[in-house]
Amino acid sequence: METRIAVIGIIVENRESVEAVNTILHQYSRYIIGRMGLPYEKKKMNIISIVVDAPQDAISALSGKLGRLPGITSKALYSKAGEKQA
Numbered sequence: 001m002e003t004r005i006a007v008i009g010i011i012v013e014n015r016e017s018v019e020a021v022n023t024i025l026h027q028y029s030r031y032i033i034g035r036m037g038l039p040y041e042k043k044k045m046n047i048i049s050i051v052v053d054a055p056q057d058a059i060s061a062l063s064g065k066l067g068r069l070p071g072i073t074s075k076a077l078y079s080k081a082g083e084k085q086a
Contacts, residue, residue, distance in 0.1 A: 005033075005079040006059045010048040014071020018046075021066060025050065028062045 012018060025032065031054035038047045052059055059076050066074035 001055050003031075003053050004056050004059060005081060006052050006054070007077045008050040008052060008059070008063050008066070009075050009077070010050065010066055011073040012046040012048065012071065013044075013073070014069075015046075017069045017071050020069050021048075021072060024062065024065050024069075028052070028054070028058065031058060031062075 010021065012021065025035070031052045033051040033053055035051075036049045040047060052062070054062075056078075059078070063074045063076040066072055
């Protein structure tokens, strides 16, 4: 199965959703290469970056599940490595 490298940016504005975020990340832990979290108290939010090596559909599903949580914004940025060449 072909995989892609991606960074998933997650902004947490609702702390009540943190447990759900961690549950979803645990479900996809086999794909996670690294994780960095930054609290930003000035704006009362947390910023999390997740680096994954996964099939494109798994990356999309992970980002989508996170983004549907209340107070959570999630976007994926894909590496060009692994793209199909024309």
